[in-house]
Amino acid sequence: MITVSAAHKTYGDFTALDDVSLEVPAGSLTALLGPSGSGKSTLLRAIAGLEELDTGAVVIQGSDVTRVPAQKRGIGFVFQHYAAFKHMTVRDNVAFGLKIRKRPKAEIAHKVDDLLEIVGLGGFQHRYPAQLSGGQRQRMALARALAVDPQVLLLDEPFGALDAQVRADLRQWLRRLHDEVHVTTVLVTHDQEEALDVADLIAVLNKGRIEQIGTPDDLYERPANDFVMSFLGSVSRLDGRLVRPHDIEVVRDRPSSETVGAEGISVTEAVVDRVVRLGFEVRVELRDVASDERFSAQVTRAEDERLGLEVGDTVWVRPTRPLPPEEIDPALAV
Numbered sequence: 481m482i483t484v485s486a487a488h489k490t491y492g493d494f495t496a497l498d499d500v501s502l503e504v505p506a507g508s509l510t511a512l513l514g515p516s517g518s519g520k521s522t523l524l525r526a527i528a529g530l531e532e533l534d535t536g537a538v539v540i541q542g543s544d545v546t547r548v549p550a551q552k553r554g555i556g557f558v559f560q561h562y563a564a565f566k567h568m569t570v571r572d573n574v575a576f577g578l579k580i581r582k583r584p585k586a587e588i589a590h591k592v593d594d595l596l597e598i599v600g601l602g603g604f605q606h607r608y609p610a611q612l613s614g615g616q617r618q619r620m621a622l623a624r625a626l627a628v629d630p631q632v633l634l635l636d637e638p639f640g641a642l643d644a645q646v647r648a649d650l651r652q653w654l655r656r657l658h659d660e661v662h663v664t665t666v667l668v669t670h671d672q673e674e675a676l677d678v679a680d681l682i683a684v685l686n687k688g689r690i691e692q693i694g695t696p697d698d699l700y701e702r703p704a705n706d707f708v709m710s711f712l713g714s715v716s717r718l719d720g721r722l723v724r725p726h727d728i729e730v731v732r733d734r735p736s737s738e739t740v741g742a743e744g745i746s747v748t749e750a751v752v753d754r755v756v757r758l759g760f761e762v763r764v765e766l767r768d769v770a771s772d773e774r775f776s777a778q779v780t781r782a783e784d785e786r787l788g789l790e791v792g793d794t795v796w797v798r799p800t801r802p803l804p805p806e807e808i809d810p811a812l813a814v
């Protein structure tokens with residue numbers, strides 16, 4: 481477990497961390513999620529010992545490491561741009577930490593082989609970093625970080641420089657890797673989808689403070705405040721209620737009277753303004769006929785095909801799971 485207590489860090493008169501406390505359970509993959517400048521990297525670097533806190537404490541697996549230098553904290557660290565040794569092969573890059581720790585040759589060889597298999601670079605050991613793709617280089621960086629059996633693995637936007645498809649593949653891969661090695665991991669990301677996809681727990685940061693810590697479901701279904709709500713996905717306003725776009729049902733024919741008005745859920749007549757097909761998801765941009773307000777519904781491709789929606793069509797919509805109205809600032813609705 482990693483425990484950060486009342487961490488405070490200022491740069492001049494700018495407060496980067498404002499009394500942050502965080503518990504990262506042993507063996508978990510915890511994401512620090514927030515917009516640029518919210519303090520995620522500062523917090524990660526403070527856990528690593530690369531940044532000194534003004535006040536506060538960092539405890540890793542029961543030891544207070546607040547005054548312990550980075551290299552003695554038992555951490556593995558991977559940055560967005562991994563600085564590999566260009567003149568060394570993949571194998572030597574991964575072996576580096578073990579060699580400087582003077583581990584026996586046979587042990588190093590065995591360990592490096594295992595790690596290269598785990599990160600899917602088994603056939604690449606004699607290549608040089610320049611002969612790897614960006615994604616392969618980041619996997620090599622992870623193997624190198626894991627080689628020295630760190631107590632904790634700290635990842636600062638490790639896939640940030642890669643294109644969307646590679647990012648998506650690598651985060652699936654990271655999740656599987658984590659399930660295999662179980663090392664306590666903290667991942668910094670500004671990408672809510674990445675955090676929701678891989679993390680057991682997410683801490684949402686904003687302006688140097690933690691807004692909420694919870695599982696992906698907690699944050700998505702029960703956001704503590706407007707900031708968390710808006711940061712974890714879009715919301716639509718429909719008949720005065722706020723609702724996630726995928727919790728809006730779209731039908732061709734007016735629903736029968738039994739379903740209308742059930743549990744205070746109303747049905748709304750709307751006109752299709754635009755249909756945006758984004759792969760599996762289809763965003764239907766709609767206009768409330770009565771109020772003229774615009775909102776979006778998200779349907780699957782199959783639903784879209786069944787409905788055969790065209791611009792100008794009239795449809796009926798109703799929220800299937802409206803969010804509690806008091807939790808949301810209407811100004812955030814789109």
Ligand SMILES: Nc1ncnc2c1ncn2[C@@H]1O[C@H](COP(=O)(O)OP(=O)(O)OP(=O)(O)O)[C@@H](O)[C@H]1O
Pocket residue numbers: 491494496514515516517518519520521522523670
């Ligand atoms: N060495 C420094 N000197 C002065 N200001 C700094 C320093 N390091 C960070 N900051 C400031 O502290 C704030 C938090 O930075 P940090 O890198 O932790 O944010 P972040 O959430 O990781 O953002 P990003 O996703 O853009 O990296 C930023 O406004 C940044 O400009």
